[in-house]
Amino acid sequence: MSEPPRRNDDALTLLAVLTDDASRAQVATITGELGDRLLLATTIEEALAHAAREPIDLALVDVGIDGGAGLALVHHIPALRHDARVVAVAHRADLAHGADALAVGADALHLLPLAGDTVASTLAAARSRRLDARERHALAAALAAAHTTRRLYDRAMSALAAGEVSSAAGLFLEGLVAGGLAEGLALYTALGGAAVRVAAIGSLSAAPEEAAALEALARPGGIDGAYAPLRRDGSLVGALLVSGARATSTSILDLATLIATEYAAQRRARAAMTNIDDVGPALTTEEAFLAANEHEIARARRHCRRLTALVLRGCGESSALAVRRELRSSDLVARLGPDELVLLLPETDTLGAATCRRRLERRLRGLARDEGRGPLLVTSGAATFPHAGDSLAALLRAARARATAGAPYVALDRAVHALPLGELVPTLARGTLAHFPSVAPLDVPFPGLLALAEQLCVEAQRAGLATYLATDHPGRNLRAPARSLSARDARDAAPTPEAGQRDVRPDRRAASAQGSSVELRGVAHLAGCADLLVIVLRGEHASWAASGRLANDRFVGVHTHDPRLADLLAERLEEGHRRRNPESSP
The missing domain is CATH 3.30.870 (Endonuclease; Chain A)
Known part of the structure; x- marks a missing residue:
């Protein structure tokens, strides 16, 4: 039979396998006073049935029942309930069985009949062990969450350094949720006077794509999430909405601000590129090209990355089309003169730029041959950040100077090609x-x-x-x-x-x-x-x-x-x- 449960957060479930009436009564009294749950059994079969059905924290086992057969429960109960601890009890005549119980894994051995203090101290020790186990599990979970968060943070920073801002934003928010710092998040940036969603996760994954302004996200009746403004140099540049947050640290807000500003800069650069006609006859202003590449220069400076400006002279319209097809989607190209193409190659050092230049020249030589235009007359020059210049204007000056210096060697190319x-x-x-x-x-x-x-x-x-x-x-x-x-x-x-x-x-x-x-x-x-x-x-x-x-x-x-x-x-x-x-x- 079992007593009605009077549970609290620290309550134990005790299985008492006892045939001694006095001890059974003592255990029932003590567990009732402490609010623990008691499961009573008098046979091995009853004990195993309870262990199979119920979560057990502690078992008091009379190892002398059935002529010492109770000793088997010292092994079988932990096999059924891995977290259960077993304490052996025995009459003085059965102490030999008690010694065997200790040998096969019992935590302790007490004499029957049980005293109230013995039962209370046994329950207290079990309660303390369970609390210690919970703390260990909580610490292990926290460490695992911290490891996951750190791994996702590292991946987010790598993605950000590579210019994959959307991926960086998703990994950043995923890391916060994985670390238990929030149940849901939505990151917004300021773009064109409106609030544009960069990424969202968890309970805020359905947050709207846009809002009239960042401040609108903080108004009552709006999105169900705590509002954290993101500022840079005193200006509001974004917002982080957090649901179920335990804390929003300065480091979290700093990284959110960086991602929001990078996302906005990337969007503005793409928008500016739509105004650049890189293959048509119209002359594009140098100012437009500088505006489109401001983001790449700033990113290279911030993350100590390389990028190269490559100038090609002698490129007609068909040559410009061929050049564009040979480039990566992340490369930028524009016509800044009647026969001059300017390329900006992110994540490209001097060796990489030379590889790109050689491939482009091979492609243009083949194009000239196919079109029957004779030998290639294109000259080129490259300049890499930061060695050749710390701004796009400086890189363009250096690249143009090198293209001019390389002009005499075009004749050699024709002679030895x-x-x-x-x-x-x-x-x-x-x-x-x-x-x-x-x-x-x-x-x-x-x-x-x-x-x-x-x-x-x-x-x-x-x-x-x-x-x-x-x-x-x-x-x-x-x-x-x-x-x-x-x-x-x-x-x-x-x-x-x-x-x-x-x-x-x-x-x-x-x-x-x-x-x-x-x-x-x-x-x-x-x-x-x-x-x-x-x-x-x-x-x-x-x-x-x-x-x-x-x-x-x-x-x-x-x-x-x-x-x-x-x-x-x-x-x-x-x-x-x-x-x-x-x-x-x-």
């Missing part, structure tokens, strides 16, 4: 290309060439990331000079970005995010390339290339610091590699 690698290297060695005054003869022992290349690799590694490309000569170990680059790659290589990040095509635009690269290319199968030796080193701030032949363990050829010639030699090496390995073609 059709030359295969086996003819290009001898042409350079003969010194017949007057447009390349930076090409110098080089006649050194082979170990001296390796030492020079190694010194330049070390300098490139100190200045940033670099790519090293050389011909493959078995037994010559042309990979050795690039040891410093390989070491940096092992230290600094970043993890692969998660799915859902910004649109970056697999053109190695962001190669620097994955570390420096060291590659060897076999070209002995090409005509005139059996003993050809080429090394190309392209760094963030400088390039170097050597090309020639090996004769009696000496290198005889030329070397140069000109980046366009380095690009040209690297392109020929890759073409030769793809000819031997068609499956490696991009």
Whole structure:
């Protein structure tokens, strides 16, 4: 039989398996006074039935019943109720069974008949253990929630740094809910005088997309959530609505403010881009382009990111269309002159910009050939934030100056564009290309060439990331000079970005995010390339290339610091590699 429950938050459920009437009465009295629930049993079968049906916190088991068979309950009750604790009781004649009970897991052993103090202290100890267990579970849950919140915060900051503001907002709110800081949230930003919802979750997931003004969200009769204004430099820039909040800390409001302002800036930049005609005949003002890119410059400055301005001159309307198709959706392009296109490439360093420029020039060369317009006459210049300038205007000045400085080399492109690698290297060695005054003869022992290349690799590694490309000569170990680059790659290589990040095509635009690269290319199968030796080193701030032949363990050829010639030699090496390995073609 069982007593009517008189439960409170700390009440226990006690199973008493007793045949001693005095002890049964004592247990009933004490549990009644304390408001605990009592389940009484006199047989093993009754005890197991109670344990199977009821949540049990504590069991008092007479291990001497049925000639010592009660000892089995010390094992069976915890097997049915994992949180149940078992205390053995026994008459003096059954103390041997009591000792066995302690050996198989009983918490304690008491003599029958039970005294009131014994029952009360046993219940108090069980209550204390249960409270400790609850605190441990609560702490573990809080730590798990904090871990989840931190993980989501980290992902939110990564998304924000990558320009994925909407994803960052969703992860931020999800982290607050996962951490038990709110039941529902809605984040708004000020845009065009109205309140625009950035993200919402939980009980506020149905919050309206827009409101007439941010202040309207705080008025009585509005949305059912606490209103927290978000301010920057004294101006109201957003609002965070919180339902079921335990606390709204300054750090939470600061991050909400950052996301709200980033979202508004991104929306304004996209709106400004609709006013830019990047392929039509109308001249777009430079002011409009500067306004559209203000957000990217500010983000790069705030998060210490790279971005590059790339100027292309000599681009007609068909060329502009081809350029736009080759770019990522996150790239910005505009016509700022009759034959000038300006590109802004977020998350792109000097090496990435060079990769982009080479791909665009290949595309434009093919377009010129298809349209029968003769050789390509496009010049280009790139400038990377922050090294070449800390504002878009400064970057454009630097990029335009480099495009102007590169104009004389267009003639060289026309002269050597059709030359295969086996003819290009001898042409350079003969010194017949007057447009390349930076090409110098080089006649050194082979170990001296390796030492020079190694010194330049070390300098490139100190200045940033670099790519090293050389011909493959078995037994010559042309990979050795690039040891410093390989070491940096092992230290600094970043993890692969998660799915859902910004649109970056697999053109190695962001190669620097994955570390420096060291590659060897076999070209002995090409005509005139059996003993050809080429090394190309392209760094963030400088390039170097050597090309020639090996004769009696000496290198005889030329070397140069000109980046366009380095690009040209690297392109020929890759073409030769793809000819031997068609499956490696991009």
